[in-house]
Amino acid sequence: MNTQKLTRQIGIAMLLGILVGYIFHSFAPDTQAAKDIASYFSLVTDIFLRMIKMIIAPLVFATLVTGIASMGDASAVGRIGLKAMLWFVSASIVSLLLGMALVNLFEPGVHMQLVLPSIAESSGLKTADLTLKGFITHVFPRSIAEAMAGNEILQILVFSLFFGAALGFVKGKGYTMLDKCLDELVHIMFRITDYVMRLAPIGVFAAMAAVITVQGLGVLLSYGKLIGEFYLGLALLWGILLAVGYLFLGKSVGGLLRLIREPIMLAFSTASSESAYPKTIESLEKFGVSKRISSFVLPLGYSFNLDGSMMYQAFAVLFIAQAYGIEMSLAQQLILLLVLMVTSKGMAGVARASLVVVAATLPMFNLPEAGLLLIMGIDQFFDMGRTATNVLGNSLATAVVAKLEGEQSTQETIQPAEART
Secondary structure, three states: OOHHHHHHHHHHHHHHHHHHHHHHHHHOOOHHHHHHHHHHHHHHHHHHHHHHHHHHHHHHHHHHHHHHHHHOOHHHHHHHHHHHHHHHHHHHHHHHHHHHHHHHHHOOOHHHOOOOOOOOOOOOOOOOOOOHHHHHHHHOOOOHHHHHHOOOHHHHHHHHHHHHHHHHHHHHOOOOHHHHHHHHHHHHHHHHHHHHHOOHHHHHHHHHHHHHHHHOOHHHHHOHHHHHHHHHHHHHHHHHHHHHHHHHHOOHHHHHHHHOHHHHHHHHHHOOHHHHHHHHHHHHHHHOEOHHHHHHHHHHHHHHOOHHHHHHHHHHHHHHHHHOOOOOOHHHHHHHHHHHHHHOOOHHHOOOHHHHHHHHHHHHHOOOHHHHHHHHOOHHHHHHHHHHHHHHHHHHHHHHHHHHOOOEOOHHHHHHHHHOO
16 A cells, blocks of 8 residues: 555545544534434444454554564563663653643633532543552453453453463474464454555544544644643654664664654544554564564553654543642652553553543542543543553554664665565
């Protein structure tokens, strides 16, 4: 597939979606009518995302198992995992600190001066299971079939670690048939991905049209300052991540950015990390990252390295505190940072994950959970930016780990692969 052509098509689809959504929003007689119209656009988006989700589990399993089996020994898995986790933790801390610094600097919620809501008011989000105990238990699958059916990336990763290690052991004894079958499965899943991605512009168009039909362009103006400050924060975070990436990758970081622009745009327009996963792993392969590194680090990053989401969580919690005139000391904010570091891990499998994490965190600091209702209406616009940032952060992490392991090809090797697309 011509990635440059697809990127242009997605960009055009986004603009057309905004235009069509604005037209329907303008002519809809009332809010309910606008929601009814948007539901038809959402149907198209849901179908596209379902097609993406049907790819994820077999693709993650096959790439992980073949990658781990090719490593040969457990020490390599531990070494690569340690390097990845060091990057993930460092990036998470930077993201959270940046979000806190910006919301303290701009104080976007101070002017709202809202009255504290009654205890009965709630955001409606399910947060009971979002505890450290619940997370640790949830990491380990009761059934691999159940984990695959729910696209639980972290659970699939745990099973794949055991399966890949066992396959590597059996492979060393001379049994190679299953190894070859799984390798062929990877190629088949990439071909299916190629078919599904041809529908991406349609899915993107429908997603944008649905949001604007209901919200209208006015929502961008009403919350323009808040959205603008958040995206400024994302721009700064991008700059930090790319600068650190440059220290490890040198000038080739620009080549990586060009290769991942398509998955970034997909993630931005659909607000779904899953939609970007197949193309991200393909782009990393074109960049020269070995399959065994990308197939291990990237899925791990989907649970532990959500840079954009973490910055948003710090930003959202402090914004709500400011909106209700609740002062949070520096000590409280540092504790908040540690809480978010724990509660956000493994949240990729939770519906509306970042909102759920924020909703679960608010009561811990005596902040009104109903305050989340202030931003739920425009969460789609936040979600687009934070999801695209997650893709960038995971791509950089994977490329840097590959470089440290000596398994990232030189720029000269990348050019022919890029030219074949």
